[in-house]
Amino acid sequence: MRTLRAPIALAFVTALVIAVDAPARADSPFTGGTWTLLLENDRLADTDRHYSHGTRLAWVSDKQTGGPDWVRRTLDFLYPFAEVRAGRIGFALGQNIYTPEDIARSDLIRDDRPYAGWLYVGGSVHAETKQTLAGRPFDILDTVEIDLGMVGSASLAEPTQKFVHELIDTTRPRGWRHQLDNEPGLVIIGERKWRTLPVMFGGLEADMIPHLGGAVGNVFTHLNAGSTFRIGQNLWLDYGPPHIQPALSGLEAVDSKGAIGWYLFAGVEGRAIGRNIFLDGNTFSDSHSVDKRSFVGDFQLGAAIVYRGARLAFTHVYRTREFDGQREPDSFAAVSLSVKF
DSSP: HHHHHHEEEEEEHHHHHHHHHHHGSSTTSSSSSSEEEEEEEEEEGGGOEEEEEEEEEEOOOOOOOOOOOOOOOOOEEEEHHHHEEEEEEEEEEEEEEOSSTTTTTOOOTTSSSSEEEEEEEEEEEEEEEEEETTEEEEEEEEEEEEEEEESSGGGHHHHHHHHHHTTTTTTOOOOOGGGOOOOEEEEEEEEEEEEOOOEETTEEEEEEEEEEEEESSEEEEEEEEEEEEEEEEOGGGGGGGGOOOOOOOOOOOOOOEEEEEEEEEEEEEEEEEEEHHHHHOSSSSOOOOOOOSSSSEEEEEEEEETTTEEEEEEEEEEEEOOOOOOOEEEEEEEEEEEEEE
């Protein structure tokens, strides 16, 4: 339990470091930072079903190392064996779209997942520390994000998908009248990443980034754990490319405007699912639902290149079956562009 509580405690105190110190600093944390546009879509992976599309526009501040003495002392108390290095804050706007497999049908497809959308805004705090575990040094990233939004027609998923499908002249979705009811959504996400020092060989670097976290709320509730392996050059520039929850994700920020780096990566994550509104249906009203599976796995492969503060990343994600009766596993692709200002 301490492992899961620690990211929340450290990240929120880091938010105080940034917020309290901001008015006195000429280089305010609300200037600069990294902007990221992230698109995820199943058609990019040559499918058209279930998790249909995700869009996320996010900003993460540059590292902030200042702060009042009392805040720094609080951080040192919370992490007596860690060197507190820096903190960040972030904001995001996103939309996810979910559909059954056969979107040409207008009737209620009882054995497939509901039509649903999720439109949200999010705020996040990120704290970086350095720790030695079992004699090995690690860079540690703690992240807490709170997302607030709407599920149902208020998510605007229906007009968004219909507009895009008409624009690209593909199958028109006909079953949106069966989508989930309008419901306010809240998700609190906490996660810790351990980044190992890179191993050098043949002019290349390799590292591992294990992670452990969880989410709680009426939209998602789960525990997750996994790891990402990377090989390339200048891996210190980030913690891997970002993805949309609940997939395993890096950090939207890029650490340098001057360096050039690249890497190939492979990742795996397992999730123990307590709640997924897009399968379980509405919390406070009767709606279409399916019997979700309690354990879901993601496997991802991809590549990223960082050039003077800009990162372009492509990822292919394979996801195991999420509900009983699902014919086959799903896959989707993600493309992200991050630019540091």
